[in-house]
Amino acid sequence: MNNLRRAVQLIAFAVFLAGTETYWLEYDPLISIVSLVSREFSWGLVLRGLLLASATLLIGRFFCGWLCPLGTFLDAAHRCGVRPSKDATRENGTRARWKFVFLAFLIVAAAFGTTTFVLFDPLVLFSRTRELVLIPAAAWVGTGVVRAVRLVPGQESFAFGAVENPPAYGFLTLTAAVFAGILILEVIERRFWCRNLCPLGAFLNLLSRTGLVRRSVESSCSRCARCERDCPTGAIPLNDFTQTRGGECIQCLRCQRACSKGTVRFVFGGPPQIRGFEPRRRQVLLAAGAGVAAGFLGDASTKASTRPGAHLRPPGAIPEEEFLSRCIRCLICVDACPTHGLQPSGLEIGWEGLWTPKLVPASGGCEEPCNACTQICPTLAIRRLSHEEKSFAKIGTARIVKERCVAWEELKACLVCDEVCPYDAIEFLVISDHRGTQNRPVVHADKCMGCGLCEHACPVLEPRAIVVDNYGEERIGSGSYITPAKQAARKVGDDRATDYFREFRAGAGVPADSVRGAGSTPAAGADTIFEEPLPPGFVNP
Amino acid sequence: MGLSRRDFLKAGAMAAGGLVLPKWAYSAVSRAATSPDVVHVTGGTVELAVRTSLDRLGGIGAFVRRGQKVLIVPNAGFPNPAEMATTTDPETIRAIATLCKEAGASSITISSYPVREPDLCFERSGIADLARLNGVNVVPLTSGSAYMPLRIPDGIDAREVEVATVVRQSDVLIAVPVAKSHSSAGVSFAMKGMMGLIRSRGPFHAGYDLHQAIVDLSKGIKAQLVVVDARRALVTRGPGGPGRVETPNAIVAGRNQTTVDAYTVSLARWYNRAFTADQVRHLRLAGEQGLGLTDLSAMNVVRVTL
Numbered sequence: 096m097n098n099l100r101r102a103v104q105l106i107a108f109a110v111f112l113a114g115t116e117t118y119w120l121e122y123d124p125l126i127s128i129v130s131l132v133s134r135e136f137s138w139g140l141v142l143r144g145l146l147l148a149s150a151t152l153l154i155g156r157f158f159c160g161w162l163c164p165l166g167t168f169l170d171a172a173h174r175c176g177v178r179p180s181k182d183a184t185r186e187n188g189t190r191a192r193w194k195f196v197f198l199a200f201l202i203v204a205a206a207f208g209t210t211t212f213v214l215f216d217p218l219v220l221f222s223r224t225r226e227l228v229l230i231p232a233a234a235w236v237g238t239g240v241v242r243a244v245r246l247v248p249g250q251e252s253f254a255f256g257a258v259e260n261p262p263a264y265g266f267l268t269l270t271a272a273v274f275a276g277i278l279i280l281e282v283i284e285r286r287f288w289c290r291n292l293c294p295l296g297a298f299l300n301l302l303s304r305t306g307l308v309r310r311s312v313e314s315s316c317s318r319c320a321r322c323e324r325d326c327p328t329g330a331i332p333l334n335d336f337t338q339t340r341g342g343e344c345i346q347c348l349r350c351q352r353a354c355s356k357g358t359v360r361f362v363f364g365g366p367p368q369i370r371g372f373e374p375r376r377r378q379v380l381l382a383a384g385a386g387v388a389a390g391f392l393g394d395a396s397t398k399a400s401t402r403p404g405a406h407l408r409p410p411g412a413i414p415e416e417e418f419l420s421r422c423i424r425c426l427i428c429v430d431a432c433p434t435h436g437l438q439p440s441g442l443e444i445g446w447e448g449l450w451t452p453k454l455v456p457a458s459g460g461c462e463e464p465c466n467a468c469t470q471i472c473p474t475l476a477i478r479r480l481s482h483e484e485k486s487f488a489k490i491g492t493a494r495i496v497k498e499r500c501v502a503w504e505e506l507k508a509c510l511v512c513d514e515v516c517p518y519d520a521i522e523f524l525v526i527s528d529h530r531g532t533q534n535r536p537v538v539h540a541d542k543c544m545g546c547g548l549c550e551h552a553c554p555v556l557e558p559r560a561i562v563v564d565n566y567g568e569e570r571i572g573s574g575s576y577i578t579p580a581k582q583a584a585r586k587v588g589d590d591r592a593t594d595y596f597r598e599f600r601a602g603a604g605v606p607a608d609s610v611r612g613a614g615s616t617p618a619a620g621a622d623t624i625f626e627e628p629l630p631p632g633f634v635n636p
Numbered sequence: 637m638g639l640s641r642r643d644f645l646k647a648g649a650m651a652a653g654g655l656v657l658p659k660w661a662y663s664a665v666s667r668a669a670t671s672p673d674v675v676h677v678t679g680g681t682v683e684l685a686v687r688t689s690l691d692r693l694g695g696i697g698a699f700v701r702r703g704q705k706v707l708i709v710p711n712a713g714f715p716n717p718a719e720m721a722t723t724t725d726p727e728t729i730r731a732i733a734t735l736c737k738e739a740g741a742s743s744i745t746i747s748s749y750p751v752r753e754p755d756l757c758f759e760r761s762g763i764a765d766l767a768r769l770n771g772v773n774v775v776p777l778t779s780g781s782a783y784m785p786l787r788i789p790d791g792i793d794a795r796e797v798e799v800a801t802v803v804r805q806s807d808v809l810i811a812v813p814v815a816k817s818h819s820s821a822g823v824s825f826a827m828k829g830m831m832g833l834i835r836s837r838g839p840f841h842a843g844y845d846l847h848q849a850i851v852d853l854s855k856g857i858k859a860q861l862v863v864v865d866a867r868r869a870l871v872t873r874g875p876g877g878p879g880r881v882e883t884p885n886a887i888v889a890g891r892n893q894t895t896v897d898a899y900t901v902s903l904a905r906w907y908n909r910a911f912t913a914d915q916v917r918h919l920r921l922a923g924e925q926g927l928g929l930t931d932l933s934a935m936n937v938v939r940v941t942l
Contacts, residue, residue, distance in 0.1 A: 245782050245801075249805075256754075259778050259781060462756055507845075507846070508845070511837075517752075517876075519878065548752065630909075631820050632822020634916075634920060
């Protein structure tokens with residue numbers, strides 16, 4: 096049975112790692128509870144949360160022992176030698192209460208508007224570590240392998256696209272540190288995180304006390320204490336090995352394997368368990384008070400820090416306040432982004448914004464035929480958008496910093512912002528000034544969707560000569576991003592340049608209020624004859 | 637494609653010759669060689685047109701010998717369908733790859749460094765699908781691909797670039813650009829397309845004079861065979877489009893990227909106007925620096941209508 100458990104653990108771990116973490120998170124009851132207390136009621140959340148909750152009510156806390164990827168990771172670490180020394184004193188009780196206190200704090204804080212602490216949910220925590228640390232690290236190792244293969248004669252141009260550009264994320268160190276911290280705690284106590292800190296564990300603990308699959312020990316027990324020694328969660332009391340603490344047992348069956356007499360079994364409807372650890376009333380009240388305080392502080396910190404203009408949200412992100420309460424900081428969206436433009440936020444919008452996704456154009460733009468990040472958000476903080484909808488979801492507006500632009504300032508033949516713009520929002524106009532006559536870029540804000548491809552491509556580095564700020568971003572919780580005005584604006588651009596040259600050929604003047612052709616049209620009028628400007632890259636014969 | 641000292645000296649001598657000799661002498665020399673400078677095939681299926689153009693150049697065997705490694709450089713810069721004429725039509729590339737296979741090429745690699753996200757560009761342009769052909773590798777270049785320094789001693793602006801290692805590893809380089817306008821280079825055919833084989837394009841726009849740098853690059857990287865896909869031509873809003881697409885319905889092939897590019901200028905009304913090749917700055921500079929012919933009357937052109 097222990098081999099079966101190990102196989103299930105490995106498969107579940109592999110399935111989680113393989114990119115199905117979305118579904119896991121959708122069915123996480125702690126996320127459901129936090130969502131339910133922090134905003135309006137939804138049956139969908141209740142039903143999805145109920146799946147694991149009711150299974151736990153019926154069977155017990157099997158999730159922690161059999162399925163949780165973080166638990167599996169810690170079990171593997173234990174096997175690899177990250178474990179307490181054999182004669183370490185086993186402490187029971189005091190620390191195990193912490194998790195309930197933390198759970199109370201987390202739920203009360205969420206009810207008072209700060210859901211940030213759901214980032215300690217083990218599935219979220221592991222997902223975030225996967226996206227920010229494990230995958231980039233694996234890609235980095237892959238890059239090293241690719242480099243090594245290129246040293247082999249005949250393989251100098253060896254390519255393996257998936258690892259050629261390992262992503263680099265901000266706040267990676269903090270993410271890795273949290274994970275490393277959980278790992279190091281294993282030295283104090285096996286499954287330290289699970290038995291003392293995990294809020295999801297605490298919640299499942301409370302539910303599992305009615306579970307029907309229970310540990311049963313026959314009276315022929317020789318009191319060898321092996322079961323107690325092997326129990327990873329301290330569910331077997333030191334003074335009576337035949338008893339089991341309700342809620343602490345994760346049904347991993349290690350005690351069954353350890354038993355020298357074969358007296359331990361897990362049976363449906365087994366004997367009643369003894370009371371598990373419970374927090375003191377005073378502790379819960381204190382945690383609730385702290386939760387209220389955290390709710391207030393989180394709110395105040397967000398309100399006090401103005402969101403900087405450079406802070407862009409992914410397309411389809413719902414209105415900011417709701418976004419902050421709905422986002423669980425799992426960062427699956429960041430992993431999904433093919434250009435690695437999506438990055439975790441730091442503290443720039445207050446600590447409530449920590450680990451929420453933002454688009455950093457310097458790292459990568461938002462590609463036009465891509466809607467990957469809008470397809471996977473487990474809590475719909477980023478709405479599900481079709482390709483068409485996403486291409487109209489405006490997240491900001493590009494601005495040319497003329498003093499830094501080499502076309503404006505140095506008359507260089509640079510066009511990369513226009514070249515990469517998928518929305519045709521940048522146009523090169525012939526403009527004259529004291530430096531001379533040159534084709535210079537201008538942004539049509541009505542067509543710009545703020546994707547940041549231009550900022551990413553700009554050859555002038557930090558700060559770039561074209562930057563996107565969140566002015567004009569559309570944050571709507573429902574309804575379509577596609578409006579007739581935007582459709583019309585996009586359509587005009589399709590042959591704006593063609594019209595431009597046709598106008599000149601017809602001898603028609605340029606409207607006086609237009610900068611078009613400013614280099615060659617001192618006066619505008621239908622009968623004005625002027626020289627047609629050459630398109631960029633051409634010279635007179 | 638290796639750049640041995642001999643190749644370099646040969647290229648240098650040819651360039652010097654081009655500078656010294658008058659134009660009539662140059663064209664006389666090229667006429668003396670039986671092969672035409674440019675083959676212009678109109679109409680027909682793309683497969684037939686490509687095959688015909690190659691036949692007139694002496695057959696694919698004149699370029700690809702059995703066992704050689706072929707590198708095909710298309711324009712794959714944008715995640716757009718071929719109909720927008722911002723990328724080379726995969727069918728044109730397929731026709732050339734098929735010919736190369738017939739000639740016994742040991743491997744065929746299709747590579748280019750797109751402007752936008754590489755995987756998306758190759759996928760949406762349809763070029764990634766060519767990997768299904770037996771013996772064809774499609775390798776989008778990224779900043780993480782293998783590159784090596786390439787010195788261009790006779791370069792004026794760009795004197796050293798990092799060129800994709802796959803270029804050095806191939807025996808034959810075939811450029812298959814699409815004909816399109818370009819909002820800073822004027823037009824973007826084979827010469828401009830060589831920027832798809834180098835890592836850092838930033839300095840080309842921000843540091844060097846772009847037009848001269850394109851010419852310099854053509855001194856360093858020379859395709860043995862150029863086949864311009866001018867069945868469609870993006871005449872406005874290039875290189876990214878969407879712009880107006882004309883249909884010259886032509887395949888233009890030749891051995892010299894400057895000459896073929898210069899001829900291709902005559903096939904469409906760029907920016908809705910008639911331009912000569914000498915009016916495109918990088919082509920004019922290339923002609924002046926002896927890289928090829930820019931005067932149509934000096935070219936030995938074979939026109940075929942299918």
